[in-house]
Structure formats: structure tokens, C-alpha cells
Amino acid sequence: MPATYEPISTQTLTSAVADVFFTSIPQIYTDLVLVMVGGCAANSGIGFRVNGSNANMYSTTFVEGITSATSFRYSVQNWLRIGYNASWGAGLGQTAFMNFQNYSNTTTYKSVLSRVGTIEMNCAGASVGTIHTTGAISSINIMTSNGNSYNIGTTFTLYGIKAA
């Protein structure tokens, strides 16, 4: 059986920045997995845009647990936020895990399944987002809701998974 789940690129911040980019993503995989571990300068929603587009083509549904379970939705957004209350704060102990399903196909909208854990907000969450484009994803711009920077030491690792 062909081995897969290959690391494409890893970035570890040596200076605080508000935007992190993965560009020229190879189109040879079926799914992408993006793993983020770290924190932000101050409490910030985290998420991304694809292919450099800030069009209103992103939407997300969340379920989160703080002391009870709650759900929220963002529709018609110009970026895809993966946590509602599950934002990132100071430190480096927060995680985010995103699955970009069938990112390279050109026939369907793109779905993103995410998990976020944030000790700063005492919150765990999961979300599903839709990118309303049939275009293949060739770049990802990771960003924050308020322009706050990701902390030094925050890591971003992109993997590719190829179906046989």
C-alpha cells in the first residue's frame, strides 16, 4: 500500500507575525492537514483565507464547550474563522487542527473540519467550514481576527494525504 501523510512544510516563528503563508501547495494530494501549536499576542480569533481571496465566500458552524455546550455560525465571511469562543491567547499552549478535504478537486466547494483547544479561553471546539469556490486550493494565509500577531515559537505544519 502506498505510504502517505507527508509533511509539506513547517514554519516556526522566530518573530511575531500576524500572517503566515503556505504558497505553491502541491496539487498531488487529496487532503491537507494543518497543525498549529502556539499562541497570540492577545486573545484573537484564528483562521485563514485561501488563494489570496478576501471575497465573501467563507462560512463556518461551530460547537464549543466551556462550561456547557454552545453553537454558533458565521455566514458570508471574507475569511474562515475556525473558533468562535475558542480563540487563542498568550503563551504557546494552544492547538488547532484543520482538515482540508479534497482541496485539489475543481468540481466541489471545499470543506474544512477543524478542532481548537485553548487553555487561555478554557474552551474546546470543533467546526466545519465551507469555502464557496470550486477552485483548487494552492495557497493558505493563516491570520487572526484582529491583526494580532502569532507568538514567537508558534509552529505551523502542513501535511498532504494522497488517496490511492
Added chain:
Amino acid sequence: MPQFPSQSSASDIWSLTDVSRAIQGQNWPIVVQTAYESIATTVVGASPALTVTFNSIPSTYKHLQIRAIALSNSDSVPVLLRFNSDSGSNYSWHTLNGQGSVAGSGGGTSASSVILTLNANRGLNASYPWAYVVDILDYTDTNKYKTVRALHGADYNGSGEINLTSGNWRNTAAVSTITLSMASSGFNQYSSFALYGIKG
């Protein structure tokens, strides 16, 4: 020059001299060594499929993972997950979901399948893919019932649902067949289901 392996192979042992020559010659092959392997993939064609089946699953892995997107003309027909063609009342499942404005939960015991994508009018859609990442743990262990965890859902830009689901098949047999099915309507064209094995 040494004969460089064209693909990953644990039996290929390179000397330091070989490595040095490869670097100097800019002739460095792609060597993939992961514990995650693609087993099989089904992409639905022009005719909708009521059932997607993975047969003869190798028993050489520790865990299995299904990664999928699904489209359907019906938003009210559940997606059922079964093992080894067992449709007896041998399953249980529970889910935590977010519907946008409220969080909900559901489940079933002595069920005839693990149910994924349950809720009427919040199920699959013809335009927006429902995404799945489903883990089947210790699927060859004949001392345990089999457990499933799944993260799945779809956002329809104003409706939709995210789910965290757990499931159980009360059988100690190794899983050799997995079936995903809809009782009617079926999975539309471009629905894609990929099965992977994870080594222990």
C-alpha cells in the same frame, strides 16, 4: 554511483558515501517513511450510489481512518456505518452537534448501525459537501468490541451542522468490511471515500 531506491523501502541501506554522493549530485530521491498508508478509494460516478463498501481490508494495521466528502439530493436520509455486513442490533452511538444557534446531542443503543449524519433537514446536500474524518480503532483486536470516533459535518452558509460522534460495534471479530450506506437517494457524483491504514 549507488542504485538509489525509487521509492520508500526499509530494506535499502545507504552508506555515508552513498548519501554524500547523492547530495553532491543533487540526485536526492523522495523517500517516504510514514505509518499511514492509503488502502482504497471510491469516487462515485454519474449514477448515485446507495452503498460504498470497502472489502478485504488488510489486517496489517493498528487503526483505520476514512476521509470523505459526500453529496446527496436528500437532506433527510441518514448515513449508516456498518462492519462485516452486520445489520443486527449490535451497535450504539452518541453524538454532540452544533446547529449554528443551539448545541444538541443524540444517540442510539441496540441500533442496526452507527448513524452518521442523522438529523432530518440538516443532512447531506447536493451542492455543499458533507465532510468526514472517521477513525476505527484497534480494528483487528479480537479481544475488544470495536469503537469509532468521527468528526463530520457541513456548513451551508446559513444552515448546517458539525458533529462529534462516537460509536461501538459489540463484536470482537476483526473488521474486514466497512459499509457506508443511505437507504434511498444515495451519494451523488463526486462523493469521495478514502480508506487509510495506520500502523501501530
